[in-house]
Every structure is written in C-alpha cells, then in structure tokens.
Amino acid sequence: MTVLSSPPTARVPGRRRPLAIVAALSATLLALAGCATATPSDDTTADAASAVYRIGISDPGAELDPLTVADGDAQLITGLVTEQLVSFTADGEALPRLATDWEASDDGLTWTFTLREGATFNDGDPVTADDVVATFDALIGDDSISPAKSAFTGILDSVAATDEGTVTFTLARPFSDFPRLLAGNNTGILPADYEPGTWLENPVGAGQFLLEDYEVGRSVTYVKNPDYWNADEIALDGIELKVYKDPQAIVLAFQAGEIDRITVSPEVLATVNVDDYDTLSAGYSHFYGIHLNVTEAPFDDVTIRQALAWAIDRDAIVDLVFGGTATPGNDFPVLPDYLPQPLDIEQRAQDLDKVADLLDGRTVSFTITTSFQLYGEVLQQQLNAIDGFDVQLEVLSDEQYYAEGDDSPWLNAPLTITSWGKRVPSQYYSLFYAEGAAWNAAHYANPDLGTLVTDFDATTDEAEREQLITEISQTEWTDVPTIIPALVRSEVLQNKRVMGDFIAPIDFWSGYNFAGISIASE
Known part of the structure; x- marks a missing residue:
C-alpha cells in the first residue's frame, strides 16, 4: 500500500490482495507455499542466534538519498543511519x-x-x-x-x-x-558539506547504526554505531533488511523464522498461527480517506455525502480490510494518539434509517477509483447491498492512480480511496482541504475552517486548542468532503526471540528507535 506521508509518486512497498473469504485466503497462500521464493538468497548474512534484528522489505531500488527518499523501505534504509533533532x-x-x-x-x-x-x-x-x-x-x-x-x-x-x-x-x-x-520524513541531520546523491558512496549519519553492506535486490546489513550518543541503550549488534519479491514471500520468510517481524493483515492472520508470536501494537500510523469531489454530481450535494457516510459499515472495514488492526474513524483526520482530542462529536456507525431519510428516494450512481483493491471491493459490496446506491469499481495500478498531470485519477475521480501517513492534524487541512491545496482530491475549501485551523496552530493554550480542534473536526464531520471509516494502528507479529518494548512504530516519527531492544540468547 502507498501511504502519503510524502508525495504521491512514492513507490509501493507491497500490494493488497483481492477480497476473499479468510478460509479461502489461507488455503490459497498455503497452496502457493511450495512454489514461492521465500528467501532473498541461498545464504543468510545474519545467524538466527546473533543479536541482529531482521526485517523483510521489498526492493526500494538503488537510488537512495536521505533528503529525497519517499518509499517507506527506502526511508528505513537511510533512517537507521541518520538521526533527527x-x-x-x-x-x-x-x-x-x-x-x-x-x-x-x-x-x-x-x-x-x-x-x-x-x-x-x-x-x-x-x-x-x-x-x-x-x-x-x-x-x-x-x-x-x-x-x-x-x-x-x-x-x-x-x-x-x-x-x-x-x-x-x-x-x-x-x-x-x-x-x-522535525520528526517528519527526510529530517535526519546531515553534514553541512553533504553533496546530495552521494549517500550510498558514503552513508553518513549520526544515528544508531552503520551501513555495512548493501546488495541491491538482496539485503542491507548494519552494525551498531559505537559512537552513537545513546549507544549504551542499543543492545543489538546490528540490523539486517532482507529484500523479498512480494508480500507472500515475506509471509513465508516470517513463518520460516528468517525475519523477526511482519505487519498484521488479513492475509497474515489467515496463514500465521498468531499464538506462536508476540503481538506488538505501537500507536496509530495512517488512515485511508474516501475523498468525494464536492464540485460535481452526485457529491456536490451534502446530503448525498452524509448519506454515504452513514451507509458505511465501519466495523466491517476494520475487520475485513485491516484484520482488526484499526479502530472506527469519524470523518476527521485526528488520530487517537494525538492530543488534544475532539470532544462530544457523535460517532458515525451504519444507520440505514438515516441513509433512507437523506437519500429521500433517490438512487446515487458513481464509481469508486482506487489502487487498493481490497478496500474498494469491500466498500462496493457494502453500498450495493443498500437501497439507493449503484456503485461501480475501477482498480488501477499505483502508477496509474498517482499518475502525474492535471488529470491524475486520485485527484480528479468522483470518489477515491487514498492512504495518508501520520501528520499533525492541521497539516491535513493544508494538504487536502485548503483552497489551492496541491492534494485537494475533494476540491473542497471552507474559509471558516481555514480560520479555525490558523487559530489552532497559533495558540499553545490547551483548553483553547481542545475547543478549536473540536470545532474543526465538527465542521469536517458535517461537510463530509472526506469519509474516514478507519484509523489504522501499527500492529505487527514478532518472533519471541526479540526482547524489550518498542516505544513507537519503526518509522520516521519514532526516529527508528531501537533503544532497549535485544535478542534472547539460545
């Protein structure tokens, strides 16, 4: 999936499989186990008993620079070496x-x-x-x-x-x-004389690890940086990133004990015995916005947008799309681990009586356009089961969906499903709600909302911030330019040989923090 913490040209670390019944998924994946390539090479560069933490990734390519990497796996490669403020x-x-x-x-x-x-x-x-x-x-x-x-x-x-x-x-x-x-992507500090584009020749940084070897398409290995300012808290000898050709190969590698962690998904839950591993949940990482083009029919009518918001079964989205690793969203982009939180806004859940009242006998026809097939199929099936909706689905590749140009589908189709990485809530306004915002897929702008956001950004008074984030969220909830059915947690399964607690997901927000993590001796 592509998560827009960076521009939408970011390469995709993995693809979602089509919607299927859990049992069928399990049977299919197990049947394929005999023909899939699970290991990146015939040998391994890290012994399973050594104090090396192993992660499966997809190939981010050979062009890596801390200032410009956008792909999540590429950010990991550079982020293990660099350090943020x-x-x-x-x-x-x-x-x-x-x-x-x-x-x-x-x-x-x-x-x-x-x-x-x-x-x-x-x-x-x-x-x-x-x-x-x-x-x-x-x-x-x-x-x-x-x-x-x-x-x-x-x-x-x-x-x-x-x-x-x-x-x-x-x-x-x-x-x-x-x-x-300052904890965003690309914010690792580099020397003043650093020349962009030269990082792989001299992988400089002030971070936890030293890049030891990079075999394109195979693996990236690191050793502990003995001169890191917090070296006493880094118990690992190193990190190994192993490159796999597809998500299925990563699942098989995890089951074989070749890597130490895997992101929870319906596919993983259908194939892996969860009881054999530790489950880690470390905060919220992203959400998918269902953007509605408010300038064209049918979504230029706010009652249609509200009807759609009440029609969605959010619990089913959480279970079927995210394997339970999410909580129901309420159509404003404030993750639950951000403070302050909006207060006293009615939580939307599927309410077919409200849908019928809002549609008032009308039938609404439109097409869902997305590169996330599973999400699109679940949403289409939900809506077509409700009187008043006639919904088609167009699934595009990520390259097609995020194509450059004025006619890019993700910014112009009537209804799109796009993933957004973790940001400060007011940033989402400037990215996809403000007049002229580059990523305004809803083509929505509300000057009053903009004033509230400006006031929110300017004050440090906690009570005032709480009041303003509530007013901002209530406006977004009422106008419904974007529906947010689920807020996704960073949840992984981890090999029980790993000891210690991660303080946050392994991402730029946490600074890829491995303090306190160790490997049990065997």
Missing part, C-alpha cells in the same frame, strides 16, 4: 535526540533548539548548528525536491545558527506543533 513515542511524547531542549518565543514565530553536546557523525565530525541549518535549507530551498518540503511550506521561513550549539527556526506564522514537524 526530536522523535516521538506512540503516546505522542516528544523525545530529545540531537536536540536536548527547545522553546518558542512569546509570539510563536521563533523556535530555539539546543543541540546535544558530544554528538558526532559516523565519520567522527561533531554535529553542529551549521549542519542542522544546511540540512533544512536543503529541504525547504526553492530547488528542493524533497518530500519533506510540503510539510514546511507556509510554516518554516528560515533557519539560522545562533552559535555552534544552538539553532533558531523562524516561522512564517505561529505553529504550536512545530517540534512534531
């Missing part, structure tokens, strides 16, 4: 990394970050304010092609070194959640 736990708690302290000015337009003394890059050079400035100048500059640029557009104006150990970020407008942006 700050990261976050699954509960949303900020953790100091290369920055130890930060504070905002009274007007909210200046944020000052103090850097960690003694932190060094893996070439021995100290991490200084000039390195931080150069990294962010590269991300936000006029010629930047980094996916991170969109997160800072309209928010970050400039970055300057106050002294060797202090960096000042000057904002274009107050943004109380600014530290969260």
Whole structure:
C-alpha cells in the first residue's frame, strides 16, 4: 500500500490482495507455499542466534538519498543511519535526540533548539548548528525536491545558527506543533558539506547504526554505531533488511523464522498461527480517506455525502480490510494518539434509517477509483447491498492512480480511496482541504475552517486548542468532503526471540528507535 506521508509518486512497498473469504485466503497462500521464493538468497548474512534484528522489505531500488527518499523501505534504509533533532513515542511524547531542549518565543514565530553536546557523525565530525541549518535549507530551498518540503511550506521561513550549539527556526506564522514537524520524513541531520546523491558512496549519519553492506535486490546489513550518543541503550549488534519479491514471500520468510517481524493483515492472520508470536501494537500510523469531489454530481450535494457516510459499515472495514488492526474513524483526520482530542462529536456507525431519510428516494450512481483493491471491493459490496446506491469499481495500478498531470485519477475521480501517513492534524487541512491545496482530491475549501485551523496552530493554550480542534473536526464531520471509516494502528507479529518494548512504530516519527531492544540468547 502507498501511504502519503510524502508525495504521491512514492513507490509501493507491497500490494493488497483481492477480497476473499479468510478460509479461502489461507488455503490459497498455503497452496502457493511450495512454489514461492521465500528467501532473498541461498545464504543468510545474519545467524538466527546473533543479536541482529531482521526485517523483510521489498526492493526500494538503488537510488537512495536521505533528503529525497519517499518509499517507506527506502526511508528505513537511510533512517537507521541518520538521526533527527526530536522523535516521538506512540503516546505522542516528544523525545530529545540531537536536540536536548527547545522553546518558542512569546509570539510563536521563533523556535530555539539546543543541540546535544558530544554528538558526532559516523565519520567522527561533531554535529553542529551549521549542519542542522544546511540540512533544512536543503529541504525547504526553492530547488528542493524533497518530500519533506510540503510539510514546511507556509510554516518554516528560515533557519539560522545562533552559535555552534544552538539553532533558531523562524516561522512564517505561529505553529504550536512545530517540534512534531522535525520528526517528519527526510529530517535526519546531515553534514553541512553533504553533496546530495552521494549517500550510498558514503552513508553518513549520526544515528544508531552503520551501513555495512548493501546488495541491491538482496539485503542491507548494519552494525551498531559505537559512537552513537545513546549507544549504551542499543543492545543489538546490528540490523539486517532482507529484500523479498512480494508480500507472500515475506509471509513465508516470517513463518520460516528468517525475519523477526511482519505487519498484521488479513492475509497474515489467515496463514500465521498468531499464538506462536508476540503481538506488538505501537500507536496509530495512517488512515485511508474516501475523498468525494464536492464540485460535481452526485457529491456536490451534502446530503448525498452524509448519506454515504452513514451507509458505511465501519466495523466491517476494520475487520475485513485491516484484520482488526484499526479502530472506527469519524470523518476527521485526528488520530487517537494525538492530543488534544475532539470532544462530544457523535460517532458515525451504519444507520440505514438515516441513509433512507437523506437519500429521500433517490438512487446515487458513481464509481469508486482506487489502487487498493481490497478496500474498494469491500466498500462496493457494502453500498450495493443498500437501497439507493449503484456503485461501480475501477482498480488501477499505483502508477496509474498517482499518475502525474492535471488529470491524475486520485485527484480528479468522483470518489477515491487514498492512504495518508501520520501528520499533525492541521497539516491535513493544508494538504487536502485548503483552497489551492496541491492534494485537494475533494476540491473542497471552507474559509471558516481555514480560520479555525490558523487559530489552532497559533495558540499553545490547551483548553483553547481542545475547543478549536473540536470545532474543526465538527465542521469536517458535517461537510463530509472526506469519509474516514478507519484509523489504522501499527500492529505487527514478532518472533519471541526479540526482547524489550518498542516505544513507537519503526518509522520516521519514532526516529527508528531501537533503544532497549535485544535478542534472547539460545
């Protein structure tokens, strides 16, 4: 699936299989076990008994640069070596990394970050304010092609070194959640003299591990960085990323004990004995937005949009599409592990009486366009079982769905299903609700909503923020430009040889944090 934490040209780490009954899925996958290639090579580079954590990935290709990687597997490859200023736990708690302290000015337009003394890059050079400035100048500059640029557009104006150990970020407008942006993708700090495009020749970073070997299409191996600032908390000897050709091969490799973790999905649950493994749930990672083009029939009528929102069986979406690794959404993009939370907004669930009242005898015809076949099939079947809906389905490849150009299907079809990675809630507004937003698939804009979002970003008063996030979410809930039936947790099965607790998913939000993780001796 493609998760839009970065531009929609991101390559896809895996494909979803078509909708099927769980038992049939299980039988099909087991029958294919004899012909699938489960291992990336005939030999392994990490002994199963060594203190090496092993992860299955799909091939991200050979072009890797921390400033521009968009694919999730490519981000992992660079993120294990680089280090951010700050990261976050699954509960949303900020953790100091290369920055130890930060504070905002009274007007909210200046944020000052103090850097960690003694932190060094893996070439021995100290991490200084000039390195931080150069990294962010590269991300936000006029010629930047980094996916991170969109997160800072309209928010970050400039970055300057106050002294060797202090960096000042000057904002274009107050943004109380600014530290969260520094845990976004592509924000690992690089040396000031880093030349974009050269990272694989010299994989520099200030992170937990050193890249030891990269065999394109086969594996990526790392060893512990002994000079990492928090090296005492890194108990692993290294990491191995093993490349597999498809999700089925990853399932088989996990069952064979060749990798230590696998993301939970209906396919995995249909084939793997869950009791043989530990189940990890570390916060929420993304959601799928059902975007409705509000400028064209039938979705230019708000009652049609509301009827559709009440028609969806959200519990079935959670179970059939995500294998139970999600919670029902309520049509506003606020993940449950973000604070503050909206208050007292009625939770939508399937209500066919409300659907009938809102449709008032009308029959609504439209086509679902998506690259996520399973989700599209579940939604189509649900709606076509309800009087008043006549729904077709168009499943495209990711390349077709996210095609460049003014006519790209994901931005222009009447109803699309698109995945969105974890962000600050107000960022979703600027990405897909604001007038002129680049990813506004709903073609929706509400100036009053924009004012509320601006006020929310500007205040640090918790009571005021709670009130504003409630008003923002209520507006989105009422206008229904996007339906969000499910909020997806980061849930994985893990080999019981792994000890310790991850504080968050293994992603850029957490800074790929392996502190406290070890391998049991055998």
